[in-house]
Amino acid sequence: MTGGMSGLDDMNELYEAIILDHYRSPRNTVPVDSPDIDLEVNNPFCGDEFHIQLKVDDGAVAKVGITGRGCAISQASASLLAELVEGKSSNEVHAAVDSIRRLLKGEDVTEEERDVLGDIEALEGVRKFPVRIKCALLSWVGLDDALTEHLGAEGV
Amino acid sequence: MSMTEAGTRAFDVDAIRADFPILSRKINGQELVYFDNAATSQKPKQVIKALTDYYEQTNANVHRGVHTLSIEATDGYELARTKVAKFINAPRPEEAIWTRNTSESLNLVAATWADVNVGEGDNIVITAMEHHSNIVPWQQLAAKKNTELRYLAAGEDGLLDVSDVDSIIDSRTKLVAVTHMSNVLGTINPVAMLAEKVHAVGGVILVDAAQSVPHMAVDVQELDADFLCFSAHKMLGPTGIGVLYGKYDLLEAMPPFMFGGDMILEVTYEDATWNDLPYKFEAGTPNIADAIATGAAVDYLVDLGMDNVWAHEQELTAYAMEQILSLDNVRVLGPQDPALRGGVISFIHDTIHPHDLGTALDQQGIAIRTGHHCAMPLVRSFDVVAAARASFYIYNTKSEIDALINGISETEGYFSR
Ligand SMILES: Cc1ncc(COP(=O)(O)O)c(C=O)c1O
Numbered sequence: 001m002t003g004g005m006s007g008l009d010d011m012n013e014l015y016e017a018i019i020l021d022h023y024r025s026p027r028n029t030v031p032v033d034s035p036d037i038d039l040e041v042n043n044p045f046c047g048d049e050f051h052i053q054l055k056v057d058d059g060a061v062a063k064v065g066i067t068g069r070g071c072a073i074s075q076a077s078a079s080l081l082a083e084l085v086e087g088k089s090s091n092e093v094h095a096a097v098d099s100i101r102r103l104l105k106g107e108d109v110t111e112e113e114r115d116v117l118g119d120i121e122a123l124e125g126v127r128k129f130p131v132r133i134k135c136a137l138l139s140w141v142g143l144d145d146a147l148t149e150h151l152g153a154e155g156v
Numbered sequence: 157m158s159m160t161e162a163g164t165r166a167f168d169v170d171a172i173r174a175d176f177p178i179l180s181r182k183i184n185g186q187e188l189v190y191f192d193n194a195a196t197s198q199k200p201k202q203v204i205k206a207l208t209d210y211y212e213q214t215n216a217n218v219h220r221g222v223h224t225l226s227i228e229a230t231d232g233y234e235l236a237r238t239k240v241a242k243f244i245n246a247p248r249p250e251e252a253i254w255t256r257n258t259s260e261s262l263n264l265v266a267a268t269w270a271d272v273n274v275g276e277g278d279n280i281v282i283t284a285m286e287h288h289s290n291i292v293p294w295q296q297l298a299a300k301k302n303t304e305l306r307y308l309a310a311g312e313d314g315l316l317d318v319s320d321v322d323s324i325i326d327s328r329t330k331l332v333a334v335t336h337m338s339n340v341l342g343t344i345n346p347v348a349m350l351a352e353k354v355h356a357v358g359g360v361i362l363v364d365a366a367q368s369v370p371h372m373a374v375d376v377q378e379l380d381a382d383f384l385c386f387s388a389h390k391m392l393g394p395t396g397i398g399v400l401y402g403k404y405d406l407l408e409a410m411p412p413f414m415f416g417g418d419m420i421l422e423v424t425y426e427d428a429t430w431n432d433l434p435y436k437f438e439a440g441t442p443n444i445a446d447a448i449a450t451g452a453a454v455d456y457l458v459d460l461g462m463d464n465v466w467a468h469e470q471e472l473t474a475y476a477m478e479q480i481l482s483l484d485n486v487r488v489l490g491p492q493d494p495a496l497r498g499g500v501i502s503f504i505h506d507t508i509h510p511h512d513l514g515t516a517l518d519q520q521g522i523a524i525r526t527g528h529h530c531a532m533p534l535v536r537s538f539d540v541v542a543a544a545r546a547s548f549y550i551y552n553t554k555s556e557i558d559a560l561i562n563g564i565s566e567t568e569g570y571f572s573r
Contacts, residue, residue: 007186007519008570014515020571046511047528047541069541071511072571129515 013125014132015072022119023072028082032065037150041142043134048074050139052146054085059151061085061093066139073123073132078139080120090147096120097144104133161373163461167468172460173551175200186521189556194339194367194500194547195525196389199453203392206452210445218444219418219435233444236451237434243454244365244384245375246401250433253400253407254447258366259289261385261400262333264437265362266293268410269383269402271301274330279304281329281354283316283345284537285338288530290364294333308334310534314341314490314497321353329359336368340531340545341490342473342497344368351380360406366390370549371469371498373462376401388446393453397446400437407433414439465550469499472548476501476557483564489538499548502529505564508571510544516567522560 035053042049048070055063066082068075085093099113100120106127114121126136173179176198181188190198210232216225218233234249241252255261274280280294284307298305306324309317325332332354337344351361360382368374369384370391376384383406387398402410412419412430416439421429430436457465474494480486485506491497505513514526525545528535535543546560 007184007521008516008566010184011516011519011570015512015571044532045527047535049541071509073512132511132515135511 014129016122016125018119018122019072019076022076022079026066026075026079026082028064028079028086029067030065031067032063035063035065037143037146039142039146041138043070043074043138046071046074046135048135048138050074050078050142052078052139052143054143054147056090056147056150060087060089061147062087068139070138071132071135073126074135074138077123077136080123081139081143084118084120085143090151092116093147094144097140100140101137103127104136161461161463163459163464165459165461167460167464167550169468169551169553172200175202175456176551177201177204179551183521183523184519186519189522189552189559191546191548191552191556191560192523192525193549193552194390194529194545196395197370197392197549198551199392199394200456202456203394203449203452206449207394207445210448215445217441229444232448232451233442236447236454239451239454239458240399241401243458244369244401245377247377248404251401251404251407253402253434253437254442255385255398255400255437256396256443257387257389257398258287258364258385259398261383261398262289262362262364263293264400264413265383265385265402266297268413269360269406270294270297270331272411274301274303276302278328278330279306279326281306281308281325281332283308283334284310285316285341285343285345285531285534286333286335287339287364287366288532289366290333290335291533294331303330304328310341310343310537313492314338314343316343316345318346318349321350325350325353325357325359327357329354329357331360331362333362333364335364335366336374337365337371337498337500338490338531338534339367339500340502340529340534340543342500342502343490344496344498347379347381351382355380367498367500370457371462372466382406388450388453391453392456393450394446397443397450399450404433407437412436412439416440418442460550468550469548470494472552472554472557473497473499473501475554476546476548476560479557479561483561485568486564489543500545501547502543502545504538504540504543505568508567510542512571513544513564513567516570517560517563520559520563520566522563524560 032053036056037054039052050068053065064082066078103109104127123136178198214228216229218230238249241249311317354361362383363381365384365386369386384401389395419439421431477494486503489502510526527542
């Protein structure tokens with residue numbers, strides 16, 4: 001009744017090799033000792049849940065650990081995030097979150113921004129599957145908010 | 157066996173499929189396999205025609221005109237009520253109140269009957285396998301009234317654990333609110349037994365029949381249900397309309413739910429008196445067109461015979477359970493014995509998240525539900541955060557189940573590439 005793999009090949013943009021790689025072997029999953037930021041983000045609609053821990057030093061991310069469970073997109077996205085943020089200032093993280101939001105909505109993203117995103121660009125295919133955009137943004141938005149709040153509280 | 161159960165039309169799936177225009181749609185270039193019937197069913201052309209006929213031929217307001225159209229609209233609206241009342245074997249048509257959906261029916265009972273009859277020190281008993289719509293109104297009421305909310309547990313086998321029912325339902329139990337059939341596990345619950353227990357202590361039983369009325373012959377008198385709620389959209393009817401059945405004397409004693417036109421008998425500048433049943437609970441211009449189309453949906457099901465509908469779904473469920481359980485990496489939530497469940501099968505794949513599976517099946521034209529199915533506490537109790545769900549109806553076939561099984565295997569192949 002169905003036409004086999006031909007239908008699934010259309011998902012290749014969603015599940016790029018980089019995405020599947022991060023999904024299968026997520027980066028920076030080691031819990032952080034006495035973290036400065038410790039937050040749970042979840043999307044009750046899909047049941048995705050992530051535990052994000054950060055050590056912040058001088059307004060920049062010194063260490064990150066992200067664990068959780070979710071679909072391939074949310075897990076890969078969390079792993080890509082964990083890879084990106086280490087060493088970044090809160091402003092840089094904020095700018096990256098902003099560009100990824102635009103990337104997923106199909107809005108303009110400059111070449112310089114793409115350079116910063118690197119492998120994260122692989123998430124671009126998600127925009128053809130609008131119901132999955134939330135999966136890709138879950139950990140990003142949570143971390144961005146937490147970082148802003150933390151640094152705000154510190155008065156940086 | 158009554159006419160409702162036996163049916164007058166042969167149960168011919170090909171002929172049934174021909175009545176559903178949407179089934180000829182292609183999804184992502186593939187034939188549609190619609191397995192999300194527990195969320196909402198598809199609509200046959202007879203129901204769609206009832207809607208367009210109404211708007212093209214009869215449209216007028218009800219209960220307030222002497223002109224021909226208003227009289228015809230009123231007759232159509234009331235005839236549809238008579239049909240749904242008979243469908244569930246309600247003794248009187250006035251016992252069937254039109255609402256927007258199951259959720260509104262449940263909220264109506266919470267806001268009116270329960271507001272008057274449940275107080276401090278009393279308890280309300282629900283089950284661990286309720287839809288959010290049959291949990292949250294009672295949580296809210298319990299908090300407001302200082303009433304205890306008690307749960308009958310779901311066993312690991314997916315059946316309701318009734319071992320402690322005689323201590324959970326006690327002399328302070330005012331209400332048992334239970335789903336007839338679980339929208340996650342497919343479990344069919346022992347409603348008649350629970351009705352007997354709660355009646356023995358002077359309480360009432362409310363049955364969430366959203367998943368049962370569309371699929372099996374439901375008889376409110378046989379169950380001895382005091383209240384019973386369901387939605388038209390899950391039983392071939394339109395969205396935006398549902399039913400609250402209540403025993404006449406209970407409805408009669410209840411305060412109104414909303415206030416406005418149609419629900420009053422007499423209004424002075426100071427005060428008002430309430431109209432008779434069922435109008436006391438139908439404030440304002442009702443959903444006339446959708447009520448009439450719900451009548452057409454009931455006609456369609458009655459023609460097929462609810463026993464035939466149930467037999468068809470039991471056959472599909474048994475076949476699907478056998479096929480799904482034969483897959484290595486999949487487990488099914490709820491009763492493993494098809495005889496103890498309806499055609500709702502929630503399953504978990506060991507390595508593929510339900511959302512990824514849902515997207516991959518959609519690419520193959522197969523519509524399933526993924527997520528928590530509006531039953532978060534239940535899904536979590538199986539130590540998962542989400543599940544995939546396939547649910548069947550009259551137009552589904554074994555070859556569509558084969559397509560699902562094949563689709564799962566294709567997805568496994570895709571993700572292990
Ligand atoms: C068991 C059960 N109860 C209640 C509901 C709520 O129905 P509605 O959304 O039509 O109000 C549903 C529908 O998903 C259901 O399956």
